[in-house]
Amino acid sequence: MSDLVVKGLAKSFGDVRALHEISFTLGQGEFLTLLGPSGCGKTTTLRLIAGFERPDAGRITLDGRSIVNDPPEDRQIGFVFQTYALFPHMNVAKNIAYGARLNRSISTKRRVGELLDLVDLKGFERRKPAELSSGQRQRIALARALAPQPRLLLLDEPLSALDAKLRESLRAQIRHIQQELALSTLYVTHDQEEALSLADRIAVMHSGTIEQIATPQQVYEHPQTEFVASFVGRANRFSGTVMATKDGLISVKVGEFLFSLIREKGLSDDLRALQITPGNHISLFVKEEHLQLTEMRENAISAEVVLVEYRGETSIVYLKTQIGPLRARVSTKQATTLSTGSEVKVSFSPSAGLLFPAS
Numbered sequence: 001m002s003d004l005v006v007k008g009l010a011k012s013f014g015d016v017r018a019l020h021e022i023s024f025t026l027g028q029g030e031f032l033t034l035l036g037p038s039g040c041g042k043t044t045t046l047r048l049i050a051g052f053e054r055p056d057a058g059r060i061t062l063d064g065r066s067i068v069n070d071p072p073e074d075r076q077i078g079f080v081f082q083t084y085a086l087f088p089h090m091n092v093a094k095n096i097a098y099g100a101r102l103n104r105s106i107s108t109k110r111r112v113g114e115l116l117d118l119v120d121l122k123g124f125e126r127r128k129p130a131e132l133s134s135g136q137r138q139r140i141a142l143a144r145a146l147a148p149q150p151r152l153l154l155l156d157e158p159l160s161a162l163d164a165k166l167r168e169s170l171r172a173q174i175r176h177i178q179q180e181l182a183l184s185t186l187y188v189t190h191d192q193e194e195a196l197s198l199a200d201r202i203a204v205m206h207s208g209t210i211e212q213i214a215t216p217q218q219v220y221e222h223p224q225t226e227f228v229a230s231f232v233g234r235a236n237r238f239s240g241t242v243m244a245t246k247d248g249l250i251s252v253k254v255g256e257f258l259f260s261l262i263r264e265k266g267l268s269d270d271l272r273a274l275q276i277t278p279g280n281h282i283s284l285f286v287k288e289e290h291l292q293l294t295e296m297r298e299n300a301i302s303a304e305v306v307l308v309e310y311r312g313e314t315s316i317v318y319l320k321t322q323i324g325p326l327r328a329r330v331s332t333k334q335a336t337t338l339s340t341g342s343e344v345k346v347s348f349s350p351s352a353g354l355l356f357p358a359s
């Protein structure tokens, strides 16, 4: 239960700048996810906080005190790795006891029992890691990280080696345990669904920087940068030119089409708005679920159905249009009425478009 403050943290490996002075805070008991593509600096951030690497610049404080010069074992930080990192020659109880011994004020035997209860693996004490399923191994790794009662828990893609169903159940279990212990937690993932479902807040990373920190809903619905709009959710992207802006409405030309958009709330205050002025080039994003295969009054164009992909309750419809290929997510009920090669109208509401200055 601690406040973590990271300020101006930078790290290079030779010529590679892994982190460019990133800053963020993690409140007491908060669950923050670092989300981003491979190589954006997520693991480096965790390793610097844990003390496995030394930063080139910047500050890391926990409970108001700098921990940069503390060795990893003195930081009281738990770490869960993608590959479990259990000791193969030790049984489950000994693996957890190893963690508990890092805190001398704890009775090891009692703590092992408590943690086996917490991760729901009572009765597995004598098994070796090789005699456990991958999900059970990761629960033991979590128990070992929690055993010394850390002030902060760091998890580096802990579910990526598991199959989809197990991932979902273990992620709910991790969130439940984190809330029960009110433990400040920093969780690294490249999986947006995982980040959206788990976190109190998400920090979206790109090329060693943080592009946006906000709640999952804010990140999904109001991305602040073009990168966040393209990385979180599935969106169609168009290049166009601003034709006019008036009374909260923006008119944008994409190819031969004129689209009409409503100015996003808050947009007028920020830098982005200053660049969305007549004559300027923009990128327009429309999420796949916001494209409708009906002819609305505004923003309707003709399209040819190229492919329909069944996804259960919804289906993905691939379309060919004069402004390029599009992806729409519609109900499977509607998708079954569409046949490959048929002509449809595709449209979107003026409030569904997200605008960014062209990059």
Ligand code: ATP
Residues within 6 Å of the ligand: 013, 014, 016, 017, 018, 036, 037, 038, 039, 040, 041, 042, 043, 044, 045, 190
């Ligand atoms: P992934 O999701 O693939 O694990 P990541 O976002 O965690 O990626 P990092 O592992 O933090 O990314 O790496 C950031 C950058 O730093 C990458 O370009 C990587 O190649 C580089 N890097 C990381 N560790 C080292 C190292 N020990 N030596 C050299 N380069 C490194």
